[in-house]
Amino acid sequence: MKETDKKDRKQSVSPLARTNYLLIVIGYLTVLTGFLLLTGPGTTSTHFEPDLFSVRRTAVAPAVTLAGFFLIGFGVLYPVRPSENESGTGSTRQHQS
């Protein structure tokens, strides 16, 4: 039992490598930045807030958010070199060919 356990440990169980995780984290930080850019003052009962439709909030923020999600998707699928991740990718390459 213990031996199999040791064998298991040698191989990472993750299909993703460090680069993937990094891209995903950067991607999600970008998404959160987008959400932050979306915030700002709102309309009150006495004042209509034109800033609701400012460039930052209705053009930059959604674009940044989307870029973040795109980066996450890219990060998940980004193919890693075999040296970076022992188990997975080598076989991926073989299958692709």
Add this chain to the structure above:
Amino acid sequence: MQSYHIYNRLTGFGVFLTATIVYTLTLEPSSSFWDCPEFITSAARLEVGHPPGAPLFMLLGNLFSHLASDPSKIAWWINWMNALFSAACVTFLFWTITALLRKLLTPRQYEDRIQTATILTGGLIGALIYLFSDTFWYSAVEGEVYSCSSFFTALTFWSVLKWETYAPAPSADRWLIFIALLIGLSIGVHLLNLLCIPAIGLVIYYRLSSRPNGKGVSGVLILSALIVALVLFGLLPGMMRLAGKFELMAVNGLGLPYHTGTCLHFLLLLMLLTLCIILSARSRHRLPAAAAALSGLLLTGMTLRESAATSWTITLTASVLLGYLLHRGWHRAPATTWRILHTSACALLMLVIGYSTYAVILIRASDNPPMNQQAPDNPFALQSYLGREQYGEKPLLYGQTYISPLALKQEGNTLRYETKEGAPIYRRAQPADGHSRPHYVEIGRKTDYVYEPETCVWFPRMHDARYAAEYRWWAGEPTGRTISRYDPQTGSRQNVTIPSAGQHLRFLLRYQIGFMYVRYFLWNFVGRQNDQQGHGDSLKGNWLSGIGPIDRLAGHDPDSGAGTKGRNVYYAFPLLLGLIGLYWQRRQGARGRRQSHIVGLLFFMTGLAIVLYLNDTPRQPRERDYVFAGSFYAFAIWTGMGAVALIRLLSRYLQGPKAWLAGSLVTLAVPLQMAGQNWDDHDRSGRTLCRDMGANFRNSLQREGHPVLFVMGDNDTFPVWYGGEVEGIRPDVRACNLMYLSGGVYAAQMRLPVREAPPLPFTLPEQFCQDGILDFVRVNPSILVPDADGQPREVSLKTQIEAIYRQNPEKKPFGEDPFEWKNIVRYWLTSDDPAMRCIPTDEIHIPVDRETVARSGIPVPPGTTVPDTMVIRLKDRSHLIRTGLLLIDLIAGSQWERPLYVTITSGLNEYIDLSEHLIQEGLAYRIVPYEVKPTDLGMDLDRTYDCVMNRFEYGGLDNPDIYLDETNRNMGALLQNLQIVLAMELYRDGQTERARKVLEKSQETIRCRELNNDDRHAQAQIAHLYRLIEQQENGKKEKEQNKRKETKI
């Protein structure tokens, strides 16, 4: 082998290009009717549309909206985005079919030229059939979410085939993680994508299992159905429920700013899931990993239900189960367990990340944008928003029938309707609530009426009392159990017969499946009678094969709609091709049969499963085929297989290349014939009627005084919103939807300014407009008053007040005029005693200041005197709902300074009867203080003339070749009618010159001959008017000539 990949890719791009060209050519140049203008507004301006919202669609549409050179082009760009998504969807369909075919035809992954050509032909035929199919094309050229949703489904299904290619290598699992991200993201477009999960489960099972069998398959089906249910009914509402608890603790408990708790919950969830991912990747520490997994899972709120007891039970069971599974797994196959744990944690994280697009809704709703449906600015409201709670709940497994009466309960001496209390409703504290810091106030609880338990049944399919007549039509008179119950209206016991289980089944088969699914399916693959909304008769909206005997046998009149653009028949060829494909696929050994199970499961989940879930009522306002596009997608896969089957069959008799050529040409005729049939009624180019109607409604109103425009249905509300928000037409106009006004949240929003329009002038204080207060106000209720003998006698409140005022003319306990609105509000509606809150009369008085009326621009026809008081009669009404109450309040509050209009398409009478106080100006009625008798001219001729001649746009109706669907035909008819009525009234008024000009304008602007108006009738009317005008003018000329002659003599 390499060349196969190149050709496969190239052909795929060719498909994409073709689809893009087709959809671009047939694109609607501006917004379309129904929800499109609303979605375009929500995307272009990031405003909050109807539940359950589509935040990812908003972000994507927003990106495309910035490509527009000016605001009037925004709709085109968002429509075009959908054209691209649809084209990409067709492309993934192509690659999906070729991937499936390749696994069947060349399992060793080596194909010769003929095989390559055959595989690509199969993909191409299937993709083209889907490209040109009715339902999918419809969504591809307008600004709705279904195109984007189809794209996600296609991408998801294609991704799982990618996984299948690389599995079982662990690195293939990245595709599963990617799928989780796609599903999470697609929640922000439409929930439809969740329905792919069972098919994905089956792919995984068949790929990984060494010896697949029926037992395993059923296990997978149960497990994947469980996952769908866990996400749909667990995670989606549960995450908001839990975030709500954190939010309440942070804001009300600790006095922190709004959203702190929600953010805290979300970050904690992200951290725990990440921790679980890291620990499982290291595969070393079992206990911490298990703890992280469990707490992450619980923090998604997946196990939470409305009642605490159920939540605890589920949570404990789930914890024990998870612990047991992990323990057992680690004991038996540690590596696999760690791998599954790791991939699941990654997938869950991706799902949560995708779902977090809803932050966009939360953030925008908090800032009070002009459109802010249900105002989901906190997790509690967002949960209701996601659950579409304002649409009411449909019973799925157990519940009421349409006959079921509401349950009663004895409370003291009175009988009351029994209600079930749900979760508390919170909203942000307002200044009036007296909280200096952010605070959530509980304003009541969700309540549901309870139906008589004896009349509730399992699997109720006919459940809505509003459609009793239609249910009888589809399933016959109820023949089930008879139950005797006390009827509060008659005061005696009465027998109630509920429909039998067989009748529910009959309704499911005949209507829900037959009419609301199979009919749509056959529209796409057999043919369609016409483009009129079907309700079950033989003349409208049926499927039609084009083969006379078959159609007559089915009872569908082949003559109805013959020769119109909406008639499309394919002689059932696409259907045949698909069935052949299915048969052929199942004959390709175990591999083929498994494929057919996978595609079949997708077909079922996106078709019949939706039917079961929707539990539709009869008389849907529009055709619902767009919901089932995914199911037609699955069938299109089989049509592609059908093409291959045909080529393979021919190759028995012909040489390889010849067989391929013959087969390709024959099958290519099928999609081309579909394209030929469908082009004319899917080509929306040149049509801008929806956009123009929104502008026309706004432009009907006078330019001074910040007019208010009451709207009601989807097809006046959404175009009006779109016109103001996206194109900036008449930003001084304030639109107000009467149906939404019955909700307290919307009523509160009407107190906010929007662009140039100030808030609506309510006189009723805000705290009396909230939900739970004055939802339902009695009108002139009866009270018991002792008469001369001391016996209690029933008297109406109005009579009693009049008696009091007669007896004591000096005292005036309810103000000078007790029936004036001001006094009703003051003494009754805002009374401290809730029992007093009623309208004590059936005649409401509103004072009228003549000078203001003269100043405000209200048209006063000659001979009409403006009275001192406007009287609103509520005869025959026992109560008013909030909309009626607020309408009266606004009439009083406007003080005749602020013009009030209502679109001519709205039914105001549902709320209060103002039919004698309306004057038509263009496409709107203006509310006026004086009485307009039925014999009076109810139209302001000058303004309507100005509208028709100068202000209105006619949506491309001057081009007789554009295609108009039923909604467009109705709207066009509305415009044509207005012109004819105006010309008639002008003629009667003696303004023949103007009447002639209006007729000329009509002939010039509306040249489409397919309006629902019964165009021949309209043309006859126009010709008749022309004759009348000519006669009068000739008469005048003759008179003048006679005069001249006379003078000469």
